[in-house]
Amino acid sequence: MRKKIIGCIVVLSLGALVSSGCAKKDLVKSEEPVSTAQTVPTTPPEAAPPQPMQPMEESKSEPMAPAKSEPMVETRAGEANVKPENKGTQGAQLQGELQKIYFNFDSASLSEESRSLLAKNAQLLAGQPSAKVRIEGNCDERGSDEYNMALGERRAKAAKDYLVNLGVQPDRLSTISYGVEKPAVEGHDEAAWAKNRRDEFVIVK
Amino acid sequence: MRIILCAVLLIMAQLSWASDGYIDITAPIVRKTQLYLAPATALSGPALPEVGRELTELLSFDLGLPSIFSVSGPAAGPAGADLVLKSSYALNGNALVVECRLIDQALNRELTAKRYTGTPKELRRMGHAFADEVLRALTGLKGPFTGKIAYVTRISGNKEIFVMDSDGRNPQRVTNNGSINLNPDFAPSGKEIIYTSYKKGNPDLYRRELFTGLEARISSRQGLNAMGAFSPDGNRIAEVMSKDGDSEIYLISREGKELSRLTRDPGIDVSPAWSPDGSKLVFVSDRLGKPQLFVMDADGSHVRRLTTSGAYNVTPRWSPKGERIAYARQEEGGFQIHTIGVDGSQDSQLTSQGNNQHPRWSPDGRFIIFSSTRGGTEAIYLMRADGSAQTLISRGKTRDSHPTWSAAW
Numbered sequence: 001m002r003k004k005i006i007g008c009i010v011v012l013s014l015g016a017l018v019s020s021g022c023a024k025k026d027l028v029k030s031e032e033p034v035s036t037a038q039t040v041p042t043t044p045p046e047a048a049p050p051q052p053m054q055p056m057e058e059s060k061s062e063p064m065a066p067a068k069s070e071p072m073v074e075t076r077a078g079e080a081n082v083k084p085e086n087k088g089t090q091g092a093q094l095q096g097e098l099q100k101i102y103f104n105f106d107s108a109s110l111s112e113e114s115r116s117l118l119a120k121n122a123q124l125l126a127g128q129p130s131a132k133v134r135i136e137g138n139c140d141e142r143g144s145d146e147y148n149m150a151l152g153e154r155r156a157k158a159a160k161d162y163l164v165n166l167g168v169q170p171d172r173l174s175t176i177s178y179g180v181e182k183p184a185v186e187g188h189d190e191a192a193w194a195k196n197r198r199d200e201f202v203i204v205k
Numbered sequence: 206m207r208i209i210l211c212a213v214l215l216i217m218a219q220l221s222w223a224s225d226g227y228i229d230i231t232a233p234i235v236r237k238t239q240l241y242l243a244p245a246t247a248l249s250g251p252a253l254p255e256v257g258r259e260l261t262e263l264l265s266f267d268l269g270l271p272s273i274f275s276v277s278g279p280a281a282g283p284a285g286a287d288l289v290l291k292s293s294y295a296l297n298g299n300a301l302v303v304e305c306r307l308i309d310q311a312l313n314r315e316l317t318a319k320r321y322t323g324t325p326k327e328l329r330r331m332g333h334a335f336a337d338e339v340l341r342a343l344t345g346l347k348g349p350f351t352g353k354i355a356y357v358t359r360i361s362g363n364k365e366i367f368v369m370d371s372d373g374r375n376p377q378r379v380t381n382n383g384s385i386n387l388n389p390d391f392a393p394s395g396k397e398i399i400y401t402s403y404k405k406g407n408p409d410l411y412r413r414e415l416f417t418g419l420e421a422r423i424s425s426r427q428g429l430n431a432m433g434a435f436s437p438d439g440n441r442i443a444e445v446m447s448k449d450g451d452s453e454i455y456l457i458s459r460e461g462k463e464l465s466r467l468t469r470d471p472g473i474d475v476s477p478a479w480s481p482d483g484s485k486l487v488f489v490s491d492r493l494g495k496p497q498l499f500v501m502d503a504d505g506s507h508v509r510r511l512t513t514s515g516a517y518n519v520t521p522r523w524s525p526k527g528e529r530i531a532y533a534r535q536e537e538g539g540f541q542i543h544t545i546g547v548d549g550s551q552d553s554q555l556t557s558q559g560n561n562q563h564p565r566w567s568p569d570g571r572f573i574i575f576s577s578t579r580g581g582t583e584a585i586y587l588m589r590a591d592g593s594a595q596t597l598i599s600r601g602k603t604r605d606s607h608p609t610w611s612a613a614w
Contacts, residue, residue: 144519145606146432149445150474153428154452181364
């Protein structure tokens with residue numbers, strides 16, 4: 001045991017010697033200088049100026065945007081929340097008449113009430129054949145936000161499928177899920193949650 | 206006393222020479238190593254008590270997080286300590302030098318020593334670097350403290366991505382588009398993130414280089430382009446898309462080219478996470494009714510259910526060592542963080558207070574970060590992989606969630 005311990009000490013010492021050198025002065029190993037490039041995100045790490053990336057292969061993808069002078073800051077130029085585009089008073093009126101529908105927790109099933117509201121919405125849309133509608137699926141705050149992203153999608157698609165069955169042209173209907181990210185009302189009780197588990201119908205054209 | 210320490214060192218030495226160099230921090234530890242942090246002193250020039258205090262406090266915080274040490278500060282004195290950490294500094298104009306040494310008091314030998322040079326702003330970075338080095342010197346596995354934490358902050362109804370130090374200091378804004386930005390995930394290099402943003406209307410996936418600010422929208426198919434997860438080699442990204450009718454898991458290239466579709470099920474398939482060797486993915490599916498965890502091979506084959514208890518299990522993340530998976534389970538009162546063995550055994554609940562979600566492992570697997578509402582406002586917390594030492598990390602008054610911890614910057 002004693003020998004083993006000494007052996008261990010010897011090996012450890014050797015390791016220490018190898019990694020830190022012999023002379024007392026050299027014991028401090030000068031680490032790779034903590035350069036500004038590596039540590040301060042406001043400075044590009046590469047010596048060479050950043051080059052724009054190659055265009056992406058997929059047609060839907062886009063090339064990297066040009067480098068910005070303040071790397072960690074993103075400009076707001078050209079970006080804004082997408083607001084419903086109400087075109088004209090007819091559109092605004094239709095927007096006001098389209099009914100939201102509501103869901104049970106962790107469900108995308110259409111209730112009887114939802115079906116009759118969707119039938120009314122289909123009639124309204126039949127009266128304005130040029131109107132296009134974005135169906136926005138939403139969830140309450142309780143579930144997993146990631147899972148609810150897909151659940152919101154499913155809720156929007158359930159309404160779309162039903163409207164298509166009622167004769168609305170599929171190309172007039174688009175869907176988007178906001179998951180838990182756009183509650184209609186704040187609040188942490190069943191009254192609030194029930195209002196947030198919904199599809200909204202937004203005129204986009 | 207000396208014998209015990211030698212035995213401890215012998216174990217440490219063996220571990221540090223083992224190929225994976227890992228101390229299982231969930232293993233019972235008979236006696237914690239006593240680590241004494243000596244007051245920081247001036248190498249040259251005037252004493253700067255503020256610099257010294259900041260450095261010592263940082264080291265005390267970092268090294269107190271793993272279960273290896275019992276850390277005592279300058280007030281305690283070095284008597285009885287197994288290890289002494291000495292630090293010193295010098296400030297010459299705009300050049301800061303910090304020297305740190307870890308000394309085995311019983312053997313009177315230096316275990317490691319480093320000198321860091323930089324600007325005064327980099328003091329904390331230097332401290333974290335030596336905390337990482339102390340863990341490397343003693344266990345063979347570097348600490349995670351020089352990594353950054355990306356997370357989502359709610360700002361006036363919108364959500365923006367931020368990055369902060371591993372101890373919650375130095376928050377920096379990454380996105381500023383006034384829209385909804387979600388699910389940041391670091392590339393293995395730690396220098397890029399992918400995230401989903403509604404800034405152009407549809408939830409699209411973006412890849413962004415943090416240092417250059419270069420950004421590309423890499424996935425913008427109709428419907429969801431969300432929950433992107435870099436493969437361990439950084440060459441592929443698993444993501445959720447709904448372009449083919451319902452939410453399914455796909456692999457795309459870094460540039461956004463579709464490589465393969467992994468799931469084909471009418472149920473919801475979301476939240477993919479890679480095994481550390483890149484051979485498998487764990488994900489969430491409600492194909493059997495309620496959301497549960499499933500594991501599949503990286504080509505979509507051999508799907509098997511992982512969780513069999515709990516009605517609602519979500520947001521899995523594979524540990525870097527590969528043996529466990531962290532996830533959140535919804536119960537009466539909210540979500541709690543669990544870990545489970547990759548064979549579905551040994552499920553263990555780690556949190557119990559408040560609503561706890563979005564678990565992510567530190568790159569060394571020692572810790573799990575997560576978001577919790579236990580303090581009132583949702584904030585980022587850290588705990589050991591066994592659930593002990595639950596510690597608030599984010600310090601702002603904002604609502605913070607979805608943390609993810611990068612490799613060393």
